[in-house]
Amino acid sequence: MSDNPLVRFQNVQKSYDGKILVVKDLNLDVEKGEFLTMLGPSGSGKTTCLMMLAGFEPATYGEIYLNERPINNVPPHKRGIGMVFQNYALFPHMTVAENLAFPLEVRKMSTSERSDRVKRALDMVQLGDFGNRRPAQLSGGQQQRVAVARALVFDPDLVLMDEPLGALDKNLREQMQYEIKHIHENLGVTVVYVTHDQSEALTMSNRIAVFNDGVVQQLAAPDTLYERPENAFVAQFIGENNKLRGTVTDLDDGYCVVKTATGAMVYAKAVNVKKVGDQSTLSLRPERVVVDPEPGAVQNMFEARVLELIYLGDHIRTRIALLGREDFIVKVPNSANHAFLAEGETVTVGWLQEDCRALD
Amino acid sequence: MTETTVATIDDKLLTKRLGKAMFRSRLRAFMLVVPVLLFLLLSFVIPILSFLLQGISDDTFSSRMPKTTMVLSEWDAVSEPTEEMYAALVADLKVVRANKTIGKVATRVNRDKPGTRSLFTSTGRKIAKIEPPYKESLPGIKKKWQDIEVWQAMKTASRKYTPGYYAAALDLKLTSDGSIVRQDENRRIHLTLMTRTLQISFLVTIFCLLLGYPIAYLLATLPVRSSNLLLILVLLPFWTSILVRTTAWIAMLQSQGVVNDLLVYFGVTDDGTRYSLIYNKLGTLIAMTHILLPFMILPLYSVMKGIPPSYVRAAKSLGASNWTAFWRVYAPQTIPGIGAGAILVFIVAIGYYITPALVGGQEGTMISNTIDDHMRKSLNWNLAAALGGVLMIVVLFLYWIYDRFVGIDNMKLG
Known part of the structure; x- marks a missing residue:
């Protein structure tokens, strides 16, 4: 972490009603030029954090710094932060070009520079010919691009995006994810992005802050978050995850043994267990489970019964009964010589100690 | 070529079939509105036409x-x-x-x-x-x-x-x-009366807009519980008889009334020079503005309710001060409500009759009071009809002007 982050949340708390804390003691730095996503289920406090940063909600306690300047008492229009709203919030009574010129106009920029910048911004989002249209005459994706262009046209240091792709269909959403990512890379602007869609967060972000219950559960790069989740919530929220519960019977040098309810001993990597006798949730990614492993290749090997097979093209999603659970998922890749399973069949599955993470 | 011909025949057939299919549902819809159409014809269209005819015919x-x-x-x-x-x-x-x-x-x-x-x-x-x-x-x-x-x-x-x-x-x-x-x-009295009527209606509309806009804004932005209470307060006058409300204003504004008493008590004026707040144009303006205020507030409220707060937020995030955000982004979006409210208040005001008759005195009465006079006292129905016709033409003309400059389809009543 660098010494002068662009944004710093310091012990920020927020309560709307004076009883419940929506954001509990948030400490978060956003570095210059990074794409940071606040990810979490609805009601986790992520949008509130964004609104506090934009200046639409005051922080109940704590301080937010922008460029090392406390901004709690700076009104939104003096913060110089661009924002893309969930419903785009394009002004319906202005044309696209007028919408884009608005932030330049209130900054008293000259007419020629204004039209210059508007043109550049429109070209950036490939809408060069749409300047004279009204927002209502554009499709959802086009409106989205205009909203992004408008938030960037006045060269803010920081752009906030509040679930901007929520209203688009799946294909368009994916396309826009790449476009926003590329715009971010090309302009080097800092983006704080809020979403509840984990794949969106994984696609676009440099770092992701996973929110739950007003607390940042983990702040890390997408791959770290996926591969090394620090607690059960993160493991469950990011990607698909098999859960096994048990008691820690042995703990040594970062590895542990967990005894499940069925009495089976599972070797796992100790991530978030403190002592022998603790309850622990084991987290295991479906694609890390090996069907029919070579004896000795993996530390954990168990007998399982195949319950359901779903053909998904690139992989076969297999539900098996294992260690007393019937919702254990295995992804069998559709590779040249993959295992052919049948429903009802008994099969051996196994996994590396390294891949099975013992969490809280 | 053959294909085109077939398509044409098909098209015609399709239109015909569609027409047949639609006919029954159209007929049913029409039958549903027949009672109200007949009612309007008998109670509205025919009386108005025959009355207007009286303005030009006299046997x-x-x-x-x-x-x-x-x-x-x-x-x-x-x-x-x-x-x-x-x-x-x-x-x-x-x-x-x-x-x-x-x-x-x-x-x-x-x-x-x-x-x-x-x-x-x-x-x-x-x-x-x-x-x-x-x-x-x-x-x-x-x-x-x-x-x-x-x-x-x-x-x-x-x-x-x-x-x-x-x-x-x-x-x-x-x-x-x-x-x-x-x-x-x-x-020469009618033109003076007509200008006065237009002037009073115009002023009442302006006052209603000035007073109603902030209330409508408050209604639209407050949390539901408090805004519902406020809405009831706005609608409360609707549930009171117009006569009661007007007489209440008489009690308030007359020279021995509440307002003047307070002004004397606080030394703004003394007992000898009490203000004449009623039985003149001022009285008509005050009472009519009060009575017509809900007609302005309700359309404004319904339009403002539909403006998401994110527009103003977006404007502010783009660097607009509170005033600029309001003036450039919020206010233009309330124009349909302003138009609807203004037209409603103006048209109701221009034909207003009870209130000016009670509180208008000499210089606060309007053209409708003269029409009433000709209907009930001088029994010159033909002149009353002509005055009514002129009033209607003036209103239609203003409506046309409004349509030219603002656009009727831009109006939103709810």
Whole structure:
């Protein structure tokens, strides 16, 4: 972490009603030029954090710094932060070009520079010919691009995006994810992005802050978050995850043994267990489970019964009964010589100690 | 080529089938609105049309004095009346005297030449004993029959279709030779009244907008619980009789009323120079603004309710100050509500009647009070109809102007 982050949340708390804390003691730095996503289920406090940063909600306690300047008492229009709203919030009574010129106009920029910048911004989002249209005459994706262009046209240091792709269909959403990512890379602007869609967060972000219950559960790069989740919530929220519960019977040098309810001993990597006798949730990614492993290749090997097979093209999603659970998922890749399973069949599955993470 | 032909045939068939399929549902929809259409036709369209017709047609004279009407239509309105004309007049007068409608005829002529009512009625009492030649005997009863202006007034009154009432509504006068001139100075009242009506309606609309806009904004932005309470307060006046509300204003504003008492108490004025807040234009403006305020607030509220807060937030995040965000982003989006509210208030105000009658005094009454006067006191329904027609034309004209500059489809009532 660098010494002068662009944004710093310091012990920020927020309560709307004076009883419940929506954001509990948030400490978060956003570095210059990074794409940071606040990810979490609805009601986790992520949008509130964004609104506090934009200046639409005051922080109940704590301080937010922008460029090392406390901004709690700076009104939104003096913060110089661009924002893309969930419903785009394009002004319906202005044309696209007028919408884009608005932030330049209130900054008293000259007419020629204004039209210059508007043109550049429109070209950036490939809408060069749409300047004279009204927002209502554009499709959802086009409106989205205009909203992004408008938030960037006045060269803010920081752009906030509040679930901007929520209203688009799946294909368009994916396309826009790449476009926003590329715009971010090309302009080097800092983006704080809020979403509840984990794949969106994984696609676009440099770092992701996973929110739950007003607390940042983990702040890390997408791959770290996926591969090394620090607690059960993160493991469950990011990607698909098999859960096994048990008691820690042995703990040594970062590895542990967990005894499940069925009495089976599972070797796992100790991530978030403190002592022998603790309850622990084991987290295991479906694609890390090996069907029919070579004896000795993996530390954990168990007998399982195949319950359901779903053909998904690139992989076969297999539900098996294992260690007393019937919702254990295995992804069998559709590779040249993959295992052919049948429903009802008994099969051996196994996994590396390294891949099975013992969490809280 | 063949394909195109087939498509065309298909198209026609399709349209036909579609029409057939739609016919039943259209018929059903029409049957549902038939009662209300009939009701509107009988209670609204027909009365209005017949009343408007009264503004240009008047057979009071022509239907009761047919012989006189005939000879007057051939008369050039300048030469001396002939014996034949006198004879026709006497014959008609005998009939209307006998069937007791001479009063109506007299009233009708009196409108065109004031002071002729008694001429008819007193002549009527002696008409049975009159002998020819009438050219001498009729002026024998009343010398005024020699006055050519009486004859000219009768000629004007005898026209069945006449622009005279509309002319009168515009402070013009129809002369016996058919030309239209301005009314005598001391009898010009309608145009003054019309301008005053427009002025009061306009001011009331402006006041309602100024007072209603912040309330509507508050209603639209407050949390639901408090905004519901406020909405009830806005609607409360609707549940009170208009008469009660107006009289309440009298109690408030009269010279011995609450407001003046308070002003005296706080030393703003002293007992001798109490303000006259009522029985003048000011009273009409205050009371009407109060009564019409909900008509402005409700459309504004419904439009503002539909504006998501993110627009203003977006404007602020783009660097607009509170005022700029309001003026450039919020206010333009409330124009449909302003238009609807203003039109509603203006149109209701322009025909307002009870309140100006009660609190308007001399200078605060409006054109509708005059119309009422002609309907109930002077019984000149034709002039009342003409005044109503002029009022309607003015309103339609303003509506057209509004449509030109703002656009009717831009209006949103809810």
